[in-house]
Amino acid sequence: MGKIDVYPTTAWSAGTGCHGGCGQNLFVEDGRLVKVEGNEDHPWNQGRSCPRALAMTQYVYHEDRITQPQIRVGERGEGKFEPISWDEALDICEERMGKIRDEHGAESVIFVQGTGRDIGGPITFLAYSYGSPNWVQLGLSGHSCYTPRLGAMKTTLGEFAVADCSQFLEKRYEDPEWEAPEYIIVWGQNPPNTCPDGFYGPWIVDCMQRGSKIISVDPRNTWMSTRAEYHLQIRPGTDGALALGMLNIIIEEEIYDKDFVEKWVDGFDAIKERAAEYPVDKVAAITEIPAADIQAAARAYANAKQAAIQWGVPIDMCPDGTAVAHAISCLWTVTGNIDIPGGQVIAKPAFGVTAYPFSSEELIELYGKDLITRMNEKRIGADVYPMYKHFRGWASPDVTIEQIETGDPYPIKGAWIQTANVIGGQAARAKFHYDAMKKLDFVAIVDLFHNPTTMALADIILPAATFPEKNSFRSWWTPMDSIKKRVQVGECRSDWEINFELAKRFNPEGLQRWATVIDYFDERMEPSGMTFEDLEAKGGWAMSPEGPGRPYRRYEKGHLRADGKPGFNTPSGKVEIYNKSFEEWGMDPLPFYTEPPQSEASTPDLFKKYPLVMITGARSNLFFHSEHRQIPWLREKEPDPTVEIHPDTAKEYNIYDGEWVHLENDMGHIKRKAVISLKVKPNHVQTLHGWFKPEAEGAEPNLFNVWDYQVNQIIPGPQASKSGFGGGQYKTTLVRLAKITEGGA
Amino acid sequence: MAKYGILIDTDFCTGCHTCEVACQQEHDYPVGLNGIKVTEYEYKLANGKVKIDCIPFLTDLCDLCMGRQADGERPSCVKHCQTACMYFGLTSDLAIEAASRPRAVLYTHTPK
Ligand code: SF4
Ligand code: SF4
Ligand code: SF4
Numbered sequence: 001m002g003k004i005d006v007y008p009t010t011a012w013s014a015g016t017g018c019h020g021g022c023g024q025n026l027f028v029e030d031g032r033l034v035k036v037e038g039n040e041d042h043p044w045n046q047g048r049s050c051p052r053a054l055a056m057t058q059y060v061y062h063e064d065r066i067t068q069p070q071i072r073v074g075e076r077g078e079g080k081f082e083p084i085s086w087d088e089a090l091d092i093c094e095e096r097m098g099k100i101r102d103e104h105g106a107e108s109v110i111f112v113q114g115t116g117r118d119i120g121g122p123i124t125f126l127a128y129s130y131g132s133p134n135w136v137q138l139g140l141s142g143h144s145c146y147t148p149r150l151g152a153m154k155t156t157l158g159e160f161a162v163a164d165c166s167q168f169l170e171k172r173y174e175d176p177e178w179e180a181p182e183y184i185i186v187w188g189q190n191p192p193n194t195c196p197d198g199f200y201g202p203w204i205v206d207c208m209q210r211g212s213k214i215i216s217v218d219p220r221n222t223w224m225s226t227r228a229e230y231h232l233q234i235r236p237g238t239d240g241a242l243a244l245g246m247l248n249i250i251i252e253e254e255i256y257d258k259d260f261v262e263k264w265v266d267g268f269d270a271i272k273e274r275a276a277e278y279p280v281d282k283v284a285a286i287t288e289i290p291a292a293d294i295q296a297a298a299r300a301y302a303n304a305k306q307a308a309i310q311w312g313v314p315i316d317m318c319p320d321g322t323a324v325a326h327a328i329s330c331l332w333t334v335t336g337n338i339d340i341p342g343g344q345v346i347a348k349p350a351f352g353v354t355a356y357p358f359s360s361e362e363l364i365e366l367y368g369k370d371l372i373t374r375m376n377e378k379r380i381g382a383d384v385y386p387m388y389k390h391f392r393g394w395a396s397p398d399v400t401i402e403q404i405e406t407g408d409p410y411p412i413k414g415a416w417i418q419t420a421n422v423i424g425g426q427a428a429r430a431k432f433h434y435d436a437m438k439k440l441d442f443v444a445i446v447d448l449f450h451n452p453t454t455m456a457l458a459d460i461i462l463p464a465a466t467f468p469e470k471n472s473f474r475s476w477w478t479p480m481d482s483i484k485k486r487v488q489v490g491e492c493r494s495d496w497e498i499n500f501e502l503a504k505r506f507n508p509e510g511l512q513r514w515a516t517v518i519d520y521f522d523e524r525m526e527p528s529g530m531t532f533e534d535l536e537a538k539g540g541w542a543m544s545p546e547g548p549g550r551p552y553r554r555y556e557k558g559h560l561r562a563d564g565k566p567g568f569n570t571p572s573g574k575v576e577i578y579n580k581s582f583e584e585w586g587m588d589p590l591p592f593y594t595e596p597p598q599s600e601a602s603t604p605d606l607f608k609k610y611p612l613v614m615i616t617g618a619r620s621n622l623f624f625h626s627e628h629r630q631i632p633w634l635r636e637k638e639p640d641p642t643v644e645i646h647p648d649t650a651k652e653y654n655i656y657d658g659e660w661v662h663l664e665n666d667m668g669h670i671k672r673k674a675v676i677s678l679k680v681k682p683n684h685v686q687t688l689h690g691w692f693k694p695e696a697e698g699a700e701p702n703l704f705n706v707w708d709y710q711v712n713q714i715i716p717g718p719q720a721s722k723s724g725f726g727g728g729q730y731k732t733t734l735v736r737l738a739k740i741t742e743g744g745a
Numbered sequence: 746m747a748k749y750g751i752l753i754d755t756d757f758c759t760g761c762h763t764c765e766v767a768c769q770q771e772h773d774y775p776v777g778l779n780g781i782k783v784t785e786y787e788y789k790l791a792n793g794k795v796k797i798d799c800i801p802f803l804t805d806l807c808d809l810c811m812g813r814q815a816d817g818e819r820p821s822c823v824k825h826c827q828t829a830c831m832y833f834g835l836t837s838d839l840a841i842e843a844a845s846r847p848r849a850v851l852y853t854h855t856p857k
Contacts, residue, residue: 192759
């Protein structure tokens with residue numbers, strides 16, 4: 001036995017799979033990772049951890065990990081792959097992608113990622129170097145994950161904001177400047193099970209331990225909702241009506257922050273008028289929440305000295321998710337909760353450092369003017385949906401899959417898929433995605449394990465590294481962290497390294513100024529005055545000093561605007577709750593409510609046939625989306641895909657606890673094990689997404705039994721939203737239960 | 746006598762499974778073996794509202810992380826608990842601590 005060295009690092013994506021941010025210590029013996037523990041010196045988690053981080057040794061050294069580049073040798077789907085060298089693999093990618101670019105244009109290759117993790121940097125780096133504007137979360141209908149919320153915040157507030165759990169202060173809960181929120185509205189999230197979007201879920205529980213009371217907006221009974229002072233048990237998809245109803249109560253009863261509104265809010269009268277269209281009785285009828293509860297919760301939130309809202313992905317998945325996010329952001333605006341201790345704190349990337357460039361100037365410098373022209377003219381969906389054109393560089397997933405099928409207005413010939421299991425994961429209308437993507441001429445996939453997508457589609461597979469195996473950094477939101485490579489597994493490489501090398505082949509001039517990825521990191525980190533190694537030497541993390549990156553009340557201090565004047569970073573200097581950007585883009589400048597596309601009200605005949613609302617997409621603390629089913633310590637605790645069914649409903653359908661059942665609608669059916677539970681209402685069922693069986697046969701037609709379990713094959717599309725962002729129907733699809741008859745499984 | 750124990754503030758155990766994997770990693774326990782196990786119970790209160798409670802219990806496979814104690818480290822489950830609702834210490838101290846909380850359990854344990 002050798003000596004064990006302990007290295008602090010930051011968990012981010014591959015491995016734990018998550019949105020990351022916690023400090024973990026790697027125990028390394030003779031070049032092998034032998035243990036992972038929480039880092040007590042890291043302010044984010046203060047020594048704590050999670051099941052996926054603590055099971056890392058089982059992930060890193062799993063016998064099924066892909067540790068060498070592979071080339072497909074049989075037909076697509078046969079599951080026949082052979083190992084090849086990195087040079088050969090990258091040569092093939094260069095040649096095949098180069099050929100598509102020559103014959104059809106760079107836009108004919110799409111660059112596909114899953115949820116917003118550590119991939120955005122390396123994948124755009126490669127896509128833009130190659131020359132394609134089509135960077136897309138393919139299958140994630142409406143990009144219904146945070147982007148709608150980001151869009152609503154940026155256009156009204158000029159910034160992003162998050163619930164203040166002291167995360168921007170080094171001393172955290174001990175910092176005298178911080179106060180616990182009196183109330184936290186936990187809106188569509190189950191914080192103990194998740195670290196979403198630069199946020200450690202259990203911070204909400206930390207605040208509860210320090211006195212915060214909870215208002216829970218959740219259709220289910222959860223650990224958190226059953227501890228809430230008010231539990232608003234909402235009908236899925238109706239969050240927009242609830243937000244507008246609460247806003248109306250707060251304005252009508254004049255319990256909003258008049259000083260703040262007077263000084264800092266633009267468009268209050270228009271919002272007041274719009275909110276008045278949502279009287280509480282109407283909202284109660286839409287949302288199925290008693291009127292008295294809505295009133296009580298609105299009053300508690302507005303009357304609190306400081307209160308925060310922690311919101312989740314169900315908001316994006318409401319029809320017109322951007323409008324719903326806009327409505328909710330009005331709540332924290334009119335109550336003056338912006339950038340105050342225990343309120344909605346403005347969130348900026350640490351030191352203003354970003355992992356990859358956003359501005360047109362930087363993009364032109366690196367990738368040439370052509371790319372900007374293609375971004376404007378060729379990006380899929382930008383001509384159809386206003387927000388695709390104006391907010392962020394995404395191509396529309398819903399339009400992209402149609403275009404693969406039709407070839408109109410131009411053909412899609414290739415896909416670069418990076419740590420995204422489209423077919424077994426995010427794709428609503430999963431079978432349509434499967435059929436369409438089969439038609440592509442060339443598919444390269446970067447991943448760590450085989451999954452239904454690699455099996456069905458990959459021509460080339462490139463093995464990616466987990467976080468203990470790679471160099472990287474993060475600045476989302478705070479602190480800025482370094483991630484340093486401590487072990488090597490097989491020939492695995494980091495996403496940054498893989499993409500950096502291939503990008504250089506496609507764009508040698510633009511990228512010549514960096515010899516290594518560390519050179520690139522150093523340049524990105526310049527605003528902090530530190531290099532990658534400087535940050536490592538400091539222990540691997542640092543927080544923004546007083547100034548734009550540190551709370552509170554930065555709008556009073558002149559920290560938000562380029563001109564250094566007090567105010568918000570918007571044209572008027574105020575929070576523009578009458579959304580002028582939306583207006584300019586041909587959208588409604590005021591928030592509104594849209595009924596889910598499938599419901600008793602909008603599709604009464606369908607509802608008669610399929611009377612249960614199926615809620616999907618909740619988080620398990622053991623798995624990240626479609627990952628981790630092969631990790632013994634994790635799978636043991638949740639061996640089967642289950643569906644939660646209320647006891648009354650189970651009785652009606654004659655279903656017993658533990659029985660395997662079908663969830664079905666006109667699109668098909670999936671298998672689930674029944675869990676009879678009080679967590680759901682009688683007219684709802686709840687099931688997790690991302691299930692396939694890594695232990696089953698991978699070759700087609702099996703594909704790890706994905707078609708038995710993939711819930712998204714019965715989720716319709718396209719998205720239900722006028723802006724193009726939001727409205728993936730993952731939480732509002734109608735189904736019924738069916739017993740599995742003999743031989744019918 | 747049970748000199749050391751673990752106090753769990755059961756108001757804040759969310760059932761997150763972190764303590765379980767912490768124990769398995771620390772002791773290299775295979776699937777099926779664990780020094781700690783979390784249970785969840787859902788029930789209806791008199792007013793009809795649903796309540797969900799979680800609580801872990803220690804098993805015979807718990808050795809109170811003797812090896813870690815020697816290094817001055819807290820037990821792995823206690824250190825990693827996601828909501829920091831677990832405390833390790835002298836049973837006598839923890840009994841006093843437990844009395845100051847609305848709902849807690851104190852596990853005393855004499856490792857074999
Ligand atoms: S889920 Fe949270 S605690 Fe676990 S590794 Fe990711 S950031 Fe860390
Ligand atoms: S104290 Fe140690 S041995 Fe006991 S349950 Fe916790 S981690 Fe396992
Ligand atoms: S780690 Fe803590 S919160 Fe999680 S299950 Fe164990 S005791 Fe409960």
